[in-house]
Amino acid sequence: MQDPVRVVVADDHPVILFGAEQALLKFPGLQVVARARQSTELVKVLQTVACDVLVTDLAMPGGQYGDGLPLIGYLRRNFPDLPIVVLTMLENAALLKRLSELGVTSVVNKSDDLSHIGLAVQHVSRNLEYMSPSVKASLDTLRMNAGGKNEEVMLSRRELEVVRLFVSGMTIKEISEQLNRSIKTISTQKNTAMRKLGIDRDSELFQYAQSNGLLNLSSHSVGDTGGAS
Incomplete structure (x- = not known):
């Protein structure tokens, strides 16, 4: 048996x-x-x-x-x-x-x-x-x-930075002030990151961030995650 x-x-x-x-x-x-x-x-x-x-x-x-x-x-x-x-x-x-x-x-x-x-x-x-x-x-x-292409999903350092701050509870305006970038730039970087990740809603972005450990990253470690998305 x-x-x-x-x-x-x-x-x-x-x-x-x-x-x-x-x-x-x-x-x-x-x-x-x-x-x-x-x-x-x-x-x-x-x-x-x-x-x-x-x-x-x-x-x-x-x-x-x-x-x-x-x-x-x-x-x-x-x-x-x-x-x-x-x-x-x-x-x-x-x-x-x-x-x-x-x-x-x-x-x-x-x-x-x-x-x-x-x-x-x-x-x-x-x-x-x-x-x-x-x-x-x-x-x-x-x-x-993807049309049969096996493309790497990678966020830039700046996109990761924006995602991390956004899921930490900051607004787009607050992120723009902290990073000294325009509101339009921050919004574009957030939307580009979501598009790359295949995410449509903010709630999915929070879930993605939790699953990837982004909620626990310190600001100086964000750049190390670019290839792990």
Whole structure:
């Protein structure tokens, strides 16, 4: 008899955590061996509990290892052989591209049926990639819009600076005064950054910034992030 696939589930919302676990239990051969609510708990679990696949939310604030892309990067460096299924509400092009660059081969959107979590675990446990329907649709749209070109999404230092200040709570006028640039220039740089990232609304920009760790960057470190968007 084949050994069960041991799964660790991490999410800061109890309802999602419970729903994901129940969805996984419907798949024969999958076994939930531990749960975590933030990155501190998650890393401790991974260091002490044997598991084959990690299913983790992307936005889990509060832990000492952060969340979003910085957390995924930490997990990939410290647990390089552990397949990861990422749960998220975000579908923007830059985020999906960065997850792929970090070695994540499976992303499930929380708006899709939770059964896709089980399907994703089955796939990554066999070294296969899996994207839930809405994520796949976003990737297909991205490829069509790019006309088949695989272009790098990069923000300039100034665009990153504007995004960081904007998501920190400053208005366009306040940013223009602090950086000594015109309001029109700041607005253009913000809009250009959003266009490059495939983002239409300010709320998505805040989510992107959180996922990329931009909310925690100090001003002198912004320039180091240009190639990581």
